[in-house]
Amino acid sequence: MGDAALIQALQRIVGEQHVLHAPADLAAYAVDATPLLRSLPTVVVFPGSRDEVKAILELASEKRIPVIPRGAASNLSGGTIAIEGGIMLNMNRMNRIIEVDAANLTATVQPGVTTAQLAREVEARGLFYPPDPGSQVISTIGGNVAENAGGLRGLKYGVTRDYVMGLEAVLPNGAILRTGGKNAKDVAGYDLTRLLVGSEGTLAVITEITVKLLPKPETKRAALAIFDRLEDAGRAVARIIENKIIPCTLEIMDKGTIKAVEEFAHVGLPTDAAAVLFIEQDGPRAVVDADIELAGRLCREEGARDVKVAATVEEGTKLAEARRFALPALARLRPTCVLEDATVPRSHLAEMIRFIEATAKKYNLLICTFGHAGDGNLHPTCPCDERDHEELERVEKAFAEIFDKAVSLGGTITGEHGVGIAKQDYLEWKIGEAGVAVSKGIKAVFDPLGILNPGKVLPKATRKRLVVRQG
């Protein structure tokens, strides 16, 4: 099928104004938030309904054309790059909140609803949707589900997977699949809902999502603890949880990040500190107060130089600034910002950060680490310059070693960003040969023609561990 015929066929399905194909349009859809990747789609299309999605997929199946589902393209693993060209399937026109069901504590939405929009809508009714990826002002729920997005509240509340109760999706052949629903208990057959969550747009196109909601917590409060030794911060994290406090947020920033944040935002952090912990608890006031006081005391006992405890919600918001500025502070240091998400069991937090620091030194790079200490999800972040190819090679080698170390500590190559293109060569390190084989089998069942987001997640080749990239 020629491009012109394809464009016409798509225009017949969705209407002319919802198909883009001018050179400038295609160039704008050649990238997502992943550094260094760029590839042009053949055509960009905006379906307005499930039936339009179905018709597009039927067409694509018939003509063997790749389809790349796309939300806000804020992903960091190359998940929405059209590496083989094809139809860029934008879901952002399907952005209706279909229902907020207070009796069942669920919300049913179309995939193009942004995370922040859903959060606002349910919070206005005294309800709460906990997953809060850093990009929530633009990221879409569809994208969050496809990538199984995490966020700052993962420790206490879990990630997107823990809130998806039911899905409607269209298979590559156009068949409509419905999984789960509003039932709190449902053990009918394989858990296809969980299989689709985190499938990165390689199995089906999600067209409707039912999520679980919680009652909105009564209040929240925060504290910021400053440490002279990284190990002390690591032990404080463990002590807090041992003492049966599960904070909603427990974040760490290393020395490099502290320095960058302080130079950027002047929030009053000592630049000689080895680490800071940002702790936030939500819930009933009495519990929150007790937890924050105790967490502060435990940090001091483990050697914190200083612990600032917020008296009010507003003061807490002020303390949170330090953590919020981590990304902008690092992003401004150099033109390119490689933001990774190596993750380890939290007991290995300090060891992992030490390793990252040593690796950065070995490769003569600046790698600053911040992240979700409570759940072990770290963001080693490397400000660099993509125009410097020699530097990029060093970045690549350093991160290969970092992922290897994470896996050897019982951790994983990605905690929340997904595999996409960026991590596919490392996937087998984590899930093993059998895991890859089963995954390929699953892909073949859903998408026998291989048209849905081709070239993502499943490895084409596997890197040898601890051997830096060949060629």
Added chain:
Amino acid sequence: MSSVSLTNLKEALNYDEIVNCMRCGFCLAACPTYKLSLHEPRSPRGRIALARAVAEGHLDLNDIVGPLDQCVGCRACEVACPAGVHYGEILEAARATIVEHKEQSALERLVRKVGLKWVLGTPAGIRFAGWALWFWQVTGLSWLARKTGLTQAVAGKAMAELEAAMPRVPSPVKRFMGGGPGHVFPAIGERRARVGFFTGCIQEITFWKENRDAIALLQNAGCEVLIVPGQGCCGAVHTHTGEEAAAHEQAKRNIAAFERHQIDYVVNAAGGCGAALKEYKIWLKGDPEWAERAKKFSASVRDISEILLSLPPIPLGPRPGRVTFQDSCHMRNVQKLVNEPRKLLSSVPGLEFVEIGNADQCCGAGGVYNIMQPETANAMGADKASRVKATGARELVVANPPCQLHMRASLMRAGLDKEGVRVVHLATVLRESMDAAKSQERTGQTTR
């Protein structure tokens, strides 16, 4: 266009700034044109990607003209950007490159020459425009053209609607009597500062009274106010339309004009102009002769709301009514003056200030955007009008003449003017409150 080498193109398009974009997409949520279309090429991230594709030789400059023209230039994206990308600089560089290399039609060349060079380009041109507009309105030609549909036939619907929303221009005699270039308005009470007033080009014609309101406020706050002679247009319109060299000429003219006088501050009552004046230091940073002078000039620029808050408060009297406030984007996103106008409004006795639903979103005026891209601009204006209605306010307070004109037209389209909802400049509200205090004093009432 093929004659441009890639290296030159990279430099012209400000490639160094382009690569700072990490494509995270945070700007999308702030961008009014993206929110209307949900199309990536209508977003800052998309436009930067396009400029980059041109700089790297993947796209032709002509391919990106449309998407760039669609940008209203509100710069809300800069506030949202974690990486601190100077989108405005990328946009201006891209527009200037387009103007330099694109084939222009004879009509476009003529419009640019007449409008930007002859009329807005010189102080005399601006004065001429003032007379012409007054003549147009006072002779009834305007009424006739509107009634016969001539305005719409010749200038198009967008221009016709703006023309209808245009307030009556004061006569040249009245304007002359009210103090023109070189006039000094004495400070009232203790003199605290000497201020050079920047009138703006369109502002001084169509919103002449608002400028005089601002001057009266300054006088009462203890400022001696000089309308600096020899000043012209700020150049913002020229940068919006890619006329970079002409914009820089305007900047140099203005800096030179103000340098000739001993003044503490350059004050203006037009958010968009103020932003341009404050950015002269960026415009001229590469010019050895002007860089330092521009830096000094920009540092002395103050918006009327900014300077009033830094001086002892003027006594204000009751001026009741419910109002809401529409930020000028360039005042909010470039000058970062968000709280200042709100503080002033809240200090007016009897005034009930209610926040509008989407205060951080552009109204669609965008310099000349509402003339160049009426469809998008009017969609933004309509959204704003519905939000004004939702507040129940009787007045929409503004701080920038293009917003004032565009919102007048938008409220008229929405029929809100018939319901008695008015658009009024911040300086006018404050002046009326000040006058109320004075008349109270005269009638012997206590002011507090």
